[in-house]
Amino acid sequence: MNTVHVVVPDGIDDPDRPSGGNTYDRRVCDELTAAGWTVEQHAVRGAWPHPDAAACGALASEVAAIPDGSVVLLDGLVASAAPGVLVPEAGRLRLVVLVHMPLGGRPLHGEADGARTRERALLTAAAAVVTTSAWTRDWLLHRYPLCPERVHVAEPGVDAADLAPGTETGGGLLCVAAVTAAKGYDVLVESLSAVAGRTWHCDCVGTLDRDPRFVDDLGHRSRVAGLAGRLRFTGPRVGAALDSTYAAADVLVLASRGETYGMVVTEALARGIPVIATSVGGVPEALGGSDGERPGLLVEPGDPDALADALRRWLDDGGLRQRLRAAARARRTTLTGWPETARRVSRVLTEVAA
Numbered sequence: 001m002n003t004v005h006v007v008v009p010d011g012i013d014d015p016d017r018p019s020g021g022n023t024y025d026r027r028v029c030d031e032l033t034a035a036g037w038t039v040e041q042h043a044v045r046g047a048w049p050h051p052d053a054a055a056c057g058a059l060a061s062e063v064a065a066i067p068d069g070s071v072v073l074l075d076g077l078v079a080s081a082a083p084g085v086l087v088p089e090a091g092r093l094r095l096v097v098l099v100h101m102p103l104g105g106r107p108l109h110g111e112a113d114g115a116r117t118r119e120r121a122l123l124t125a126a127a128a129v130v131t132t133s134a135w136t137r138d139w140l141l142h143r144y145p146l147c148p149e150r151v152h153v154a155e156p157g158v159d160a161a162d163l164a165p166g167t168e169t170g171g172g173l174l175c176v177a178a179v180t181a182a183k184g185y186d187v188l189v190e191s192l193s194a195v196a197g198r199t200w201h202c203d204c205v206g207t208l209d210r211d212p213r214f215v216d217d218l219g220h221r222s223r224v225a226g227l228a229g230r231l232r233f234t235g236p237r238v239g240a241a242l243d244s245t246y247a248a249a250d251v252l253v254l255a256s257r258g259e260t261y262g263m264v265v266t267e268a269l270a271r272g273i274p275v276i277a278t279s280v281g282g283v284p285e286a287l288g289g290s291d292g293e294r295p296g297l298l299v300e301p302g303d304p305d306a307l308a309d310a311l312r313r314w315l316d317d318g319g320l321r322q323r324l325r326a327a328a329r330a331r332r333t334t335l336t337g338w339p340e341t342a343r344r345v346s347r348v349l350t351e352v353a354a
Contacts, residue, residue, distance in 0.1 A: 002036060002037050002038060002353075003037070003038040003039075003040065003070065003071070004032065004037055004038070004039055004040070004070075004071045004072070004073050004349055005040045005041075005042060005066050005070050005071070005072045005073070006025070006029055006039055006040065006041050006042065006072075006073045006074075006075075007042045007044060007059070007062065007063070007072060007073070007074045007075060007078055007079070008022075008025045008041065008042070008043055008044070008075045008078070009022075009043070009044060009046070009048040009075060009077055009078055010043045010044055010045040010046070011043075012025050012026055012041075012043060013026060015236070015238045015239075016207065016236060017207060017236075018207070018236050018238050019178070020100065020156065020261070020262075020263040020264070021075065021077065021100040021101070023156075023263065024098075024100065024132065024156050024263070024341075025075055025098075027157065027338045027341070027342075028098075028154075028338075028341060028342050028345055029041060030338075031338050031339055031341070031342030032342050032345065032346060032349075034339075034342075035339075035342060035343070035346055037346065037349075040066075042062045042063075042066075044058050044059045044062055044078055045058050046058060046059070046078075048075075048077045048078050048081060049077045049078070049080065049081040049103050050081065051078075051081055051082060056082055056084070056085055059078065059082055059085050059086075060085045063085065063086065063089055063093070064089075066093060068092045068093070069092070069093070069094070070093055070094065071093075071094045071096065071349050071352055071353050072093050072094065072095050072096065073096045073098060073130075073345070073349065074086070074095060074096065074097050074098065075098055075100070076097050076098055076099040076100055076101070076102075076103070077100065077101070077103070079095075079097045079122050079126075080097070080099070080102075080103045080104075080115075080118060080119040080122050080123070081103060081118065082118075082122075083118050083119075083121040083122040083125070086122055086125070087121055087122060087125045090125040090126065090127075094127045094352045094353065095125065095126045095127055096126060096127060096128045096129070096130060096348060096349060096352055097122065097123060097126045097128075097129050097130070098130045098132075098345075099123075099129060099130070099131045099132070099136060099140065099260075100132055100260060101136075101260050102119065102136065102139055102140060102143075102260070103115045103118070103119050104116035104119045104120070104143065105139060105258070116143065116144075119144070120143075120144045120145075123140065123144055123146060124144065124145060124146065126150075127150070127352045128150045128151075128152065128348050128351070128352050129146065129150060129151045129152065130152050130153075130154050130344075130345055130348055131151065131152065131153050131154075131260075132153070132154065132155055132156055132260055132261045132282070133153065133155055133260055133261040133281070133282030133285050133286070134153055134282070134285060135260065135261075135281050135282040135285055136153075136260045136261070136281070136282060137151050137152075137153050152344065152347075152348050153344070154341050154342075154344035154345045154348075155261065155285075155286075155336055155341065156261055156263045156266065156336075156341060157335075157336050157337045157338030157339070157340060157341040157342075158263070158266040158267055158269075158270045158335050158336065158337065158338075159270065159337070159338070160270065160337075161243070161246070161267075161270045161271045162247065162271065163271060163272045163329070163332075164246060164247050164248070164249060164250075164271040164272055164273050165247075166250050166272075166273075166321075166325060167250055168318075169199055169250075169315075170250040170251060170314055170315060170318075170321045171198070171199045171200035171201060171250065171315065172200075172201065172248055172249045172250035172251070173192075173200055173201065173202035173203070173249070173250065173251060173253050173311075174202070174203050174205070174245065174246070174248075174249035174250075174251070174252050174253065174268075174273075175188060175202065175203070175204045175205065175206075175252070175253050175254060175255070176205045176206060176242075176245075176252065176254075176264040176267070176268075177204075177205075177206045177254065177256065177264065178206040178207045178210050179204060179206050179207065179208050179210065179211070179214070179215050179218065179233060180210045180211050180214060181211065181214055181257070182256065182257055182258060183206070183254075183255065183256050183257075184254075184255030184256050184257050184278065184301065184302070185204065185214075185218055185255065186214075186217075186218065186221075187255045187301075187302060187303070187304045187307060188202075188204075188253065188255040188307070189218055189221050189222050189225070189227070189231070190221075190304035190308075191255070191304045191305075191307040191308040191311060192222075192225075192227060192230075192231060192308075192311070193221075193225035193226075193227065194304065194305070194308035194311075195308055195311045195312055195315065196225065196226060196227065198311075198312070198315045198316070199315070200230065200311075200315060201230045201231075201232075202230065202231050202232070202253070203232050203234055203245060203249075204231065204232065204233045204234065205234050205235075205236065205237050205242065205245055206235075206236055207235065207236045208233060208235055215233070218233070219233070246267065246268065246271050246273065247271070249268070249273055250273070250274075250321075251273060251274050251275065251276055251296075251314055251324075252264060252265065252268035252273055252274070252275045252276070252277070252296075253275075253276045253277070253307075253311070254275065254276070254277040254278065254283070255277075255278055255301070255307055256277070256278055256280055256283070256301065257278070257280065257301050257302060258280050258281055258301070259278075259280050259281045259282060259283050259286075260281050260282050261281070261282040261283075261285065261286050262277065262281075262282060262283045262286040262287075263286070265277060265283060265286040265287055265296075266286050266335055266336075268328075269287075269288075269295055269328050269331050269332055269335060270332055270335055271332075272325060272328045272329040272332055273328060274295050274296045274297075274314075274321075274324035274325055274327070274328045275287055275295065275296030275297075275328075276296055276297045276299070276307070276310050276311065276314060277296060277297075277298060277299075278298070278299055278300065278301040278302075278307075279298040279299065279300065279301070280301050283298070284298060287331075288331050288334065289327055289331055293327055293330075294324075294327060295324055295327035295328035295330070295331045296324060296327075296328070297310045297313065297314070297324075
């Protein structure tokens with residue numbers, strides 16, 4: 001058996017909605033195809049992971065049409081939100097769930113119990129689970145009654161890229177993430193306000209339509225702090241435009257309140273760009289290195305003073321910048337490529353098929 005049916009949210013290839021999950025899904029599908037798998041993609045419309053009845057109906061129709069005994073790789077944003085549709089199919093289909101982000105870990109509207117109940121029901125019914133980091137695997141095993149041998153890690157790959165030259169002052173700051181509270185942009189703006197007396201500029205690259213009220217508030221706060229012209233919210237960028245943005249950066253800054261891995265971290269490191277980030281979830285795993293040799297600085301989440309202190313250290317200490325750049329270039333040579341990510345997923349699919 002070398003056919004896999006891949007169920008993903010609609011919009012996987014929409015350039016206006018770039019995300020780590022969409023990139024992972026697309027690249028794994030492409031690499032599996034290159035490795036000899038027949039990939040049947042099923043893109044399901046709906047506001048996943050918060051589907052309405054129409055979205056659940058569309059998912060049910062897609063899955064019902066998949067032949068008995070098929071291997072089905074499901075994006076967790078769809079799967080963990082719809083156990084009522086998928087658990088009854090677990091007897092005739094070989095379900096593998098790809099968990100980018102545990103829905104029980106970051107529920108909206110205080111719905112933690114409901115989200116975890118749904119996720120538990122789905123994951124315990126699946127033949128196997130693939131996570132994108134060891135941190136995520138540990139999180140799932142700690143909270144759900146899953147057999148460890150059925151929960152696997154296939155960390156995101158990254159493409160080789162040209163080295164970013166960097167500048168002498170290190171003032172080119174870059175944040176690549178959807179502009180939401182979960183990504184800590186409010187903390188970032190407060191931290192940048194605290195270092196306004198130094199020379200820097202910061203490009204924030206990410207979609208602006210997830211929480212328009214939050215985006216408006218950030219704009220107001222940045223203007224009040226006198227950051228207009230130095231702090232830019234560019235909207236999403238992909239392809240050559242994103243490559244050019246990375247090439248002009250000195251350091252990636254990520255203030256997230258939670259990350260299961262942090263693909264932008266390895267995208268920066270692939271260009272030899274150091275990282276200042278919060279020590280949440282899988283970010284330390286993505287950053288790599290050992291104590292004293294990390295290619296960046298880690299701070300506690302939700303702490304603007306700690307982030308501002310890290311920014312001061314970066315901007316004020318030329319020796320530190322040199323050491324972190326050297327560590328980033330060393331880490332660059334150890335990063336996982338997308339073919340290896342797909343090989344790990346392929347091994348899981350093969351085991352399930354057998």
